[in-house]
Amino acid sequence: MLWLITLGCLVAYVVGLFLLIRIMPRLIARAFDEALFIGVAAVAIFGAMLAFGAIGIIFAIFIGSLASRIGDALLLLILGGITLRTSINAFRPRYDSYQSANRTSRIMAGSFFLLLAIAAASVLILLFLPV
Numbered sequence: 798m799l800w801l802i803t804l805g806c807l808v809a810y811v812v813g814l815f816l817l818i819r820i821m822p823r824l825i826a827r828a829f830d831e832a833l834f835i836g837v838a839a840v841a842i843f844g845a846m847l848a849f850g851a852i853g854i855i856f857a858i859f860i861g862s863l864a865s866r867i868g869d870a871l872l873l874l875i876l877g878g879i880t881l882r883t884s885i886n887a888f889r890p891r892y893d894s895y896q897s898a899n900r901t902s903r904i905m906a907g908s909f910f911l912l913l914a915i916a917a918a919s920v921l922i923l924l925f926l927p928v
Contacts (some may be wrong), residue, residue: 799858799859802854802858803855806851806852806854806858807855809850809851810847810848810851810852810872812844812847813843813844813845813846813848813849813850814844814848814875814876814879815844816840816841816843816844816847817841817844817879817880817883817910817913818883820837820840820841820844821841821883821887821906824837824838824841824887825887825899825902825903826902827899827902828899828901829899829901829905834902838909841909845913848876849876849916849917849920852869852872852876855869866924866925869924870921870924870925873917873918873920873921874917874921876913876917877914877917877918877921880910880911880913880914880917881910881911881914883910884907884908884909884910884911884913884914885907887906887907887910888903888907890903
């Protein structure tokens with residue numbers, strides 16, 4: 798039964814990463830005061846919740862054993878790397894694509910993904926600190 802929950806968590810993690818990667822171009826292409834921007838941002842937040850939730854559930858199921866900590870650390874490194882790369886891509890101005898992208902939307906999306914990368918790094922540090 799534990800392995801079935803773990804498999805479900807890994808599927809949720811992959812779906813969360815997929816949502817985060819696929820939603821960023823749609824997020825920066827919209828103006829921040831459009832109603833669709835809010836909906837797209839909600840999907841990005843849901844993707845982050847899926848990714849971080851899967852890591853937390855795996856840690857809780859295996860009661861913080863060393864193997865689960867190492868696995869969670871790998872998942873957090875992947876999540877941090879992807880969100881950092883996505884944040885850098887959002888901050889980088891591209892003149893050939895996303896021509897209708899607003900500067901404010903780029904800053905908001907880039908800041909969100911940068912904060913996700915910082916959160917992944919802080920959880921990674923707290924993962925190995927003794928309580």
